[in-house]
Amino acid sequence: MLPETVWSMPPLGTFNLHGSLLPQYRGAAPINWAVINGDLETGVTTFFLQHEIDTGNIIDQKRMPIGPDDNAGTIHDRMMILGASLVLETTDKICTGTIETKPQSELISANTPLNPAPKIFKEDCKIDWHQPIDKVHNKIRGLSPYPAAWTEISDNNHQKTGLKIFETEIISDQSQKIGTISTDGKSRICIAGNGGSLLIKTLQLAGKKRMSAKEFLNGFKELHTYQISQS
Structure with missing residues (x-):
């Protein structure tokens, strides 16, 4: 995690790209855990950094399917393309002042438990x-x-x-x-x-x-x- 003194320097904020549909799969290995858990869908999320890792306000998301023959490698490779596109779109929105964010707390429901994505040993x-x-x-x-x-x-x-x-x-x-x-x-x-x-x-x-x-x-x-x- 970058120290706050670094990521608070840019006047328009600092954002990150994460390999899941946050708030699901916060952590170091979101792609792996989504496939391990048998999910049929994943995606990428851009969000503004804040103190707790992967918990900042969501800027935008893109979804992608997980096919029955996909593995972590094939998802990773497709996600690179999808993520690059989302980073460009997010940057444009920040630069033009058209950005709208959503707190992750609004996407958390008692009926939908959060899946973690801890480091894999x-x-x-x-x-x-x-x-x-x-x-x-x-x-x-x-x-x-x-x-x-x-x-x-x-x-x-x-x-x-x-x-x-x-x-x-x-x-x-x-x-x-x-x-x-x-x-x-x-x-x-x-x-x-x-x-x-x-x-x-x-x-x-x-x-x-x-x-x-x-x-x-x-x-x-x-x-x-x-x-x-x-x-």
Whole structure:
């Protein structure tokens, strides 16, 4: 946060661009948390700075959809374009004196709880395979491509290896125990979850590069001997 002595210097005020529809998702990771929570819409907001972070009066907002195949990266890239446009429009309104602001308190309702967007740490990215399968899928989308959701797989000797997962598809198969890894050894990797399974499309073994399931299986033939480590 800039010190007040800096952001109070401009005679017309200082504004910020935030990657959410404030007052929702105040904090450091608004794009990630919107996707993690399965939201269907997000947007950008310009607002004047005040003492508490992300709480200043709203100048303007633009909305954008979150599609079922979007992840944090695709939303970020589209939001850059939308945000740049909003910054220009906001600057024009300030310069021409046509600006109208709205306190965020007017947008807060007891019936609509506020979702926070705190900074994301490594442990926040670990996958809990006992969560409903759609929540696991959304978590992977919301953390892709960075910082990336991760899990651990273990072999028959209980040796654990870290595995990042970037892209998945929900399939209805619930024939396996949660945490079971199944593969055809060629191009298909599935992990059983709570209420379905995830088809793993892109992933990264610890110490290796990110790759497709097919590329992964070309160099990791023994995957069928592994399972998800739940500890």
